[in-house]
Amino acid sequence: MAGTALRGRLTWQSATVTAVMDETPSTRTISLSVPDWPGHRAGQHVDIRLTAEDGYQAERAYSIASAPGEDLALTVERLDDGEVSPYLTGELRAGDILEVRGPIGGYFVWETGFGGPLLLLAGGSGVVPLRSILRHRALSGSPVQARLLYSSRSWADVIYRAELGGLAEGVSVVYTLTGSQPPGWTGYARRVDAPMLAEVAWPAAPSPSGSPSGSGSPSGSGSPAGGPLAYVCGPTSFVESVAAGLVGLGYPAERVKTERFGATGG
Amino acid sequence: MSPISRGFHRKRIQAPADRVPPGQYVTGDFPVLSAGPTPHTALERWSFSITGGRETRSWTWEEFRALPAETLTTDIHCVTRWSKLDTRWEGVSLDVLLGAVSYDARYALAFSDGGYTTNLPVGDLLGGRAWVAFGYGGAPLGAEHGGPARLLVPHLYFWKSAKWVRGLRLRATDEPGFWENYGYHSYGDPWREQRYAGD
Amino acid sequence: MSDAALDGNAIGGLLIEVFGAEMTTATGTCAGCGAVSPVAELAVYRPGLGTVVRCRSCDAVLMVFVEMRGITCVDLAGLAGLVPLPSPG
Numbered sequence: 263m264a265g266t267a268l269r270g271r272l273t274w275q276s277a278t279v280t281a282v283m284d285e286t287p288s289t290r291t292i293s294l295s296v297p298d299w300p301g302h303r304a305g306q307h308v309d310i311r312l313t314a315e316d317g318y319q320a321e322r323a324y325s326i327a328s329a330p331g332e333d334l335a336l337t338v339e340r341l342d343d344g345e346v347s348p349y350l351t352g353e354l355r356a357g358d359i360l361e362v363r364g365p366i367g368g369y370f371v372w373e374t375g376f377g378g379p380l381l382l383l384a385g386g387s388g389v390v391p392l393r394s395i396l397r398h399r400a401l402s403g404s405p406v407q408a409r410l411l412y413s414s415r416s417w418a419d420v421i422y423r424a425e426l427g428g429l430a431e432g433v434s435v436v437y438t439l440t441g442s443q444p445p446g447w448t449g450y451a452r453r454v455d456a457p458m459l460a461e462v463a464w465p466a467a468p469s470p471s472g473s474p475s476g477s478g479s480p481s482g483s484g485s486p487a488g489g490p491l492a493y494v495c496g497p498t499s500f501v502e503s504v505a506a507g508l509v510g511l512g513y514p515a516e517r518v519k520t521e522r523f524g525a526t527g528g
Numbered sequence: 529m530s531p532i533s534r535g536f537h538r539k540r541i542q543a544p545a546d547r548v549p550p551g552q553y554v555t556g557d558f559p560v561l562s563a564g565p566t567p568h569t570a571l572e573r574w575s576f577s578i579t580g581g582r583e584t585r586s587w588t589w590e591e592f593r594a595l596p597a598e599t600l601t602t603d604i605h606c607v608t609r610w611s612k613l614d615t616r617w618e619g620v621s622l623d624v625l626l627g628a629v630s631y632d633a634r635y636a637l638a639f640s641d642g643g644y645t646t647n648l649p650v651g652d653l654l655g656g657r658a659w660v661a662f663g664y665g666g667a668p669l670g671a672e673h674g675g676p677a678r679l680l681v682p683h684l685y686f687w688k689s690a691k692w693v694r695g696l697r698l699r700a701t702d703e704p705g706f707w708e709n710y711g712y713h714s715y716g717d718p719w720r721e722q723r724y725a726g727d
Numbered sequence: 728m729s730d731a732a733l734d735g736n737a738i739g740g741l742l743i744e745v746f747g748a749e750m751t752t753a754t755g756t757c758a759g760c761g762a763v764s765p766v767a768e769l770a771v772y773r774p775g776l777g778t779v780v781r782c783r784s785c786d787a788v789l790m791v792f793v794e795m796r797g798i799t800c801v802d803l804a805g806l807a808g809l810v811p812l813p814s815p816g
Binding site: 559562563608642643707712724 | 796
């Protein structure tokens with residue numbers, strides 16, 4: 263029965279673009295209207311499919327940028343060598359149609375019941391599913407503390423800049439700009455490394471007061487319901503390095519969730 | 529029927545039709561497509577071996593690079609439908625390598641670092657149609673494209689041009705390699721569009 | 728480790744198609760080295776001819792998916808075990 267229900271969610275549905283908004287010179291958020299959208303969990307993705315007039319089809323996976331309860335929105339980064347992302351970040355406009363299937367993913371998800379504190383680590387466009395998690399946390403009024411460490415090439419490449427600058431209490435954002443920095447920048451200016459993680463990450467051991475840990479552990483596999491939860495997303499080399507760094511700081515491997523976007527960062 | 533996405537089309541370069549096998553499109557890119565991690569074998573430990581002949585023959589990197597090499601410009605065709613024209617390579621012809629071995633085998637299984645294999649008739653490795661290539665575009669072949677050396681058999685679909693090749697096993701019978709085991713065509717002629725077994 | 732590698736998250740849709748269930752949270756055991764990992768954390772390569780899922784510890788091939796002529800061929804011979812999380816029911 264569960265299998266049938268999931269396959270039903272996995273059919274391709276037509277989605278209409280309701281709005282496109284350029285976030286940075288190379289990224290765009292696409293808002294979609296999907297008639298039978300079942301809702302999603304924070305951190306999930308969708309597969310999208312484009313069909314050309316000659317019948318050629320291309321499929322790609324994109325993380326959902328919106329929170330559970332909000333309309334489906336994706337943020338796409340343009341890869342210059344790409345075939346799909348230049349179209350989505352360029353030609354695509356409101357009224358256009360593409361196909362989606364999903365939502366997909368049961369591992370890289372966060373629900374308020376999973377507790378925290380949350381440590382979110384983003385490399386470039388890896389911030390997209392983490393933004394969904396932060397929006398979900400805010401919309402649900404969760405008291406879980408959250409910290410985002412966000413690595414970008416430059417200030418101009420920071421996605422959701424205004425939103426991240428206006429976050430509510432209990433959330434802190436730390437940027438590292440690896441390529442160029444604006445005049446007067448006093449923040450980190452290098453790739454994430456062990457010393458930076460040691461300064462930014464929540465201590466690995468659970469705090470005595472604890473955070474509300476809710477009814478379930480993240481994977482349902484019986485891992486300890488205490489201590490920070492880390493979500494790492496971005497290019498593969500970023501994720502490998504950061505996940506290893508967190509384990510080196512004492513984070514149990516089962517409390518470090520990873521999502522790799524490949525060599526080019528998605 | 530899927531709805532058409534307005535304005536979406538495949539990236540393609542125009543090319544003369546007689547250069548493009550059926551079902552292919554021409555690209556200016558050289559996509560990196562791998563079934564596993566990029567191996568990094570030190571040249572001091574690299575060898576190319578031919579087994580299954582009357583004797584096993586093996587070359588170290590120095591011995592291999594001392595063999596006569598050729599440059600060539602050729603078109604390559606991937607079963608995933610992209611073709612790249614006028615690619616420039618440098619390598620040692622399999623005529624030279626197989627010429628150093630006595631054998632009567634009719635088939636070969638090429639094998640690579642990382643475990644990849646692909647099968648070819650020995651005849652398709654001869655007659656100036658196959659190389660062990662160590663140079664691409666005028667520079668040493670990069671690791672992600674199969675360096676230090678890869679098989680190059682441009683008259684067949686490019687999955688037969690095994691990256692990180694380390695040798696050939698000569699055989700009396702045809703044994704399917706990695707992708708052939710999953711249904712890809714045993715021979716793979718792009719001009720007869722032999723993508724899958726039974727084509 | 729190859730910088731081009733994705734992980735099991737990227738094939739969540741394919742896995743639902745093949746297994747009829749969410750499988751990225753399933754636990755896979757490598758028949759080669761015994762390493763145990765959530766499928767989401769396995770190394771995934773998609774060279775266009777098919778999808779190859781490898782053990783992150785020893786690079787052994789765990790799963791291969793090849794689609795041709797509308798049929799998906801599934802090879803799980805590299806797995807000693809593949810155990811989904813119990814479904815919520």
